[in-house]
Amino acid sequence: MIWPLWLLVLVAGVAGAAAGSRAAVAHAIGLAERFGVSAGLVGITIVAIGTDLPEIANSISASAxxxxxxxxxxxxxSALAQITLVLAILILANPAGFAGELDDDGVVRFGGGIAAVAVLLTMLLIIDGELGRLDGLLxxxxxxxxxxxxxxxRRPRRLLRKPPAREGPGSPVRLLGWLAVVGGSSVALVQAFVQLADTIGVPELIASTMVLALGTSLPEFVVDWTALRRGAATLALGDLFGSSLVDATLSIGIGPVIRPIDVSNSAIASVAIVAAGIAVTT
Known part of the structure; x- marks a missing residue:
């Protein structure tokens, strides 16, 4: 594919990620309002799963x-990048968005705490150099x-007078759909960026590093940046710590359930670093 086409893919990826994030945040806020729960709870559950789909897919593929x-x-x-790099960028770019009490019902601290424990559990499970099916299931x-x-x-703060509508802001199906759009657009954006970088002579090492840095956390960054601009900092924090929780449990475990894996000593050391990072940030 020649560079003008990759440029179009890059523009389309940016546009898709921007549009998808706006729609996803609108549905997430609407979902919280309809069910009478905090935006942080929606962020740590549904939004976190949606933004973590690339890691889940990578785990299955790499294990297979x-x-x-x-x-x-x-x-x-990915978990470490989200609660360090992405969180730091969001705070520096919009410090006012994090002012005041954010974690209104404790879901962010809960998610971060469980994620840290889960990463420590992973370290214990892989200390023998492998991650089996039972380990993955656990x-x-x-x-x-x-x-x-x-x-x-976390019970709803109020009872609904009527069931939530399936259409319009607050639809969980549409929320997941728009999150999938964000994920797909992010993949296209990163790949186009790498191809264009190669065209202009950027070293392969730098380009590949950008793929790892951007590709694993770009969906979270795009969605959470939009959430901050909408004044939903709790939603952003819920997604960041919820994604770290998904990474430390579902993402890393689902692959070995399909096919057990062997891991090196360096992987064990990296898990310990991530556990410390999540614990400190939480």
Whole structure:
């Protein structure tokens, strides 16, 4: 594909990510209002799953092809990037958005705490150099249990007079659909960026590093930046820590459920670093 076409793909990716993030945030806020729950709860559950779909897909693909370190590296690296790099950029770019009390019902602290514990659990599970099916099932079960715990402990603040409509702002199906648009647009954007960088002679190492840095966290950044501009900082924090929770449990566990993986000692060390990062940030 010649560079003008990649430029069009880049523009389309930016436009798709921007439009998708606006629609996704609108549906997330609407969903919280319809069910009478905090935006943070919606962020840590539905939005986090939507923005973490690339990591889930990568885990399945890497496990199926026997690349265990890729599974661990991608998921833990993504979790670390979200609660350090992405969070820092959002705070520096919009400090006013984080002013005041944000975690209105404790969901962000809950998600961050469970994520830190889950990463430590992962380190214990892979210390023997492998992650088997039972290990993967345990990590997936931790995510399921945490979601059930959140749902039961965070009751709606008010009762709905009528069931939420399936259409319009507040539709969970449309929310996931728009999050998928954000994810797909982000992938296209990053790939176009790499191709254009190669065309103008940017070194492969720098280009590939940009793929890893942008590709794993771009959906979260785009959605959470839009949430901040809408005054929904709790939604942004819920998504960041919720995505880290998904990375540390569902994403890293679902691949080995399909096919067990072997991991290196360096992967174990990276997991320990991520656990410390999440614990400090929380």
């Amino acid at each position: 092809t026997g690349h265990g370190d890729v599974v661990v590296g991608d998921t833990t690296g 990590l997936v079960a931790v995510w399921v249990a945490s979601m059930i715990g959140l749902a039961r402990s």
